[in-house]
Amino acid sequence: MLRELHTNHLSFWLHLARCTSGTYWKLPRGVMVDTGIDGAAYNQVHCRADDEESIAEAAGYFGKRGLPWRVVSSGPASVTTVRGVEREPLYPIMSRDAVASEDAAVRADGLVVEVARTVDDVQEFVDCAADSFGYEPKLLEAICGPETVADERFQLYLGRSEGRVVAVAAGVSVPKDRTIGVYFVGVRPESRNRGFGRSVTARVIGDGAAGGAVTAVLQATPAGVPVYTGMGFAPVGDYLLWDFPHADPSHA
Structure with a gap:
């Protein structure tokens, strides 16, 4: 069931990117979403928290665009720090x-x-x-x-x-x-x-x-x-x- 719930969550962000004339694309192990909105929650990389390659690509891309961004991951829960940034409070899926x-x-x-x-x-x-x-x-x-x-x-x-x-x-x-x-x-x-x-x-x-x-x-x-x-x-x-x-x- 979690797979279906993740699909719905990602569908929301992909549609928001379409609405804002933004863009999104698949990575080898994740998905990047760029809405162009100047808020960290609106520009995202969806991947495992330990996927350093995808996170580095997001950092480079959004850094060049001057946009704040967010890592969205379902695990592993043992990861608490990414690129020197502490994890936000847990975001419950219900x-x-x-x-x-x-x-x-x-x-x-x-x-x-x-x-x-x-x-x-x-x-x-x-x-x-x-x-x-x-x-x-x-x-x-x-x-x-x-x-x-x-x-x-x-x-x-x-x-x-x-x-x-x-x-x-x-x-x-x-x-x-x-x-x-x-x-x-x-x-x-x-x-x-x-x-x-x-x-x-x-x-x-x-x-x-x-x-x-x-x-x-x-x-x-x-x-x-x-x-x-x-x-x-x-x-x-x-x-x-x-x-x-x-x-x-x-x-x-």
């Missing part, structure tokens, strides 16, 4: 059954959840996500193009309360693995603790199940684990992360 009938009934009071259909909708998604995550909106504006709404396997969700987008989420469907992935869940600070994050997450799962997914997957921050546990998710593994926030050609 899953649960995708059940349409159950999730369709989950609604937070006053919240209307819809799918982004236009570039203007995507801009609203970006504005809410930036506020939710404490980003500058310009960091995410690279996704505000027609490519973002062109692929039905990649959906952005808007949760509106009194007409304003206050919660967001993204969903990625991988039909061959029958998985629905939940990503980018965010709620504006002043709208938290009202069940809005749970509601947009449930909508993603319900739509995925209606499309044939049998398993829902997400990657939770440590703070988010109790919320998702309450929704029936259970930890099945961890991603190991190393962030290189200041691209330095001397690391190449």
